[in-house]
Amino acid sequence: MWTLDELLDRVSAALAAEYSGAPNGRVRDVPDRRAVRWYATTGLVDRPSAMRGRTALYERRHLLQLVALKRLQSEGRTLAEIQAELAGADDATLAAVARVPADVLAAGDAPSPAEVRPRFWAEPAAPAAREKAAAPTGTAPVGTTLTGVALGGGAVVLVPGTPTPADVADIAAAAAPLLDLLAARGLLANEREQS
Structure with missing residues (x-):
């Protein structure tokens, strides 16, 4: 997993090979942080895979989506056309369009999923944990009036x-x-x- 800045570095490295850039000059060659967030909001790119505190974490699929999107933009395609073509695309399809070099896809020094803090608040507490949380030391047990x-x-x-x-x-x-x-x-x- 990568932070947004690490993801953008990989997108830039992937596009450095055989990328002609946008034909009209109105589109950035490499997306910036704001563009990636907008792409995620509109569904062009998946939302972040996980969060580490307030830091969004991205994976291989996000890299493939962004590079594929930029390659299709360089062919003059609109975002609507790209979205229609790539909606629901599997990783193999994205990889064929993106043509990301293998060394860029390597995980590098990104944190493993085990290092990412779990979203403890999203999971229901076990019964014993609920009782303990509801009844700190010296208080009435759960169910006491x-x-x-x-x-x-x-x-x-x-x-x-x-x-x-x-x-x-x-x-x-x-x-x-x-x-x-x-x-x-x-x-x-x-x-x-x-x-």
């Missing part, structure tokens, strides 16, 4: 189970220093209303 104890000023403490009136009184007394701090910082609802 939580009851809110109003402390005044809009502050509420959640406790597992149902507290007795004596529990509520003790919680309110213990929370007095916390309420004083919240009031001093203007973080209680009645403090904001008075300001």
Whole structure:
């Protein structure tokens, strides 16, 4: 896999061999970063294969698509004609049109897919992981009913189970220093209303 800049370097190297350039001079000989993103948006080129943080990663197929696109443009074809011809093309068809030298196709020092961070947020969590995430150390397990104890000023403490009136009184007394701090910082609802 390659970053966009690495991909563009490979496109340039692939086109250095037997490429006459665009016939009318209105089309760039080598696409820039913006053009590749636009090609991906319009479907001329596949979207990036993976992401490493905010960095898009591209593969062999992207290289074949870009070089094939530029070779067809050099023959005077419009983007609409190229899209109609290459839509759904397999790698063998793209390779025949692109004629990319083998050394340019080599992976080089690009990160392997194993080095790319997985998109952990896109996968559903395992049941045990969901319970652990939902119940950090010292909290109620998943499925336990939580009851809110109003402390005044809009502050509420959640406790597992149902507290007795004596529990509520003790919680309110213990929370007095916390309420004083919240009031001093203007973080209680009645403090904001008075300001």
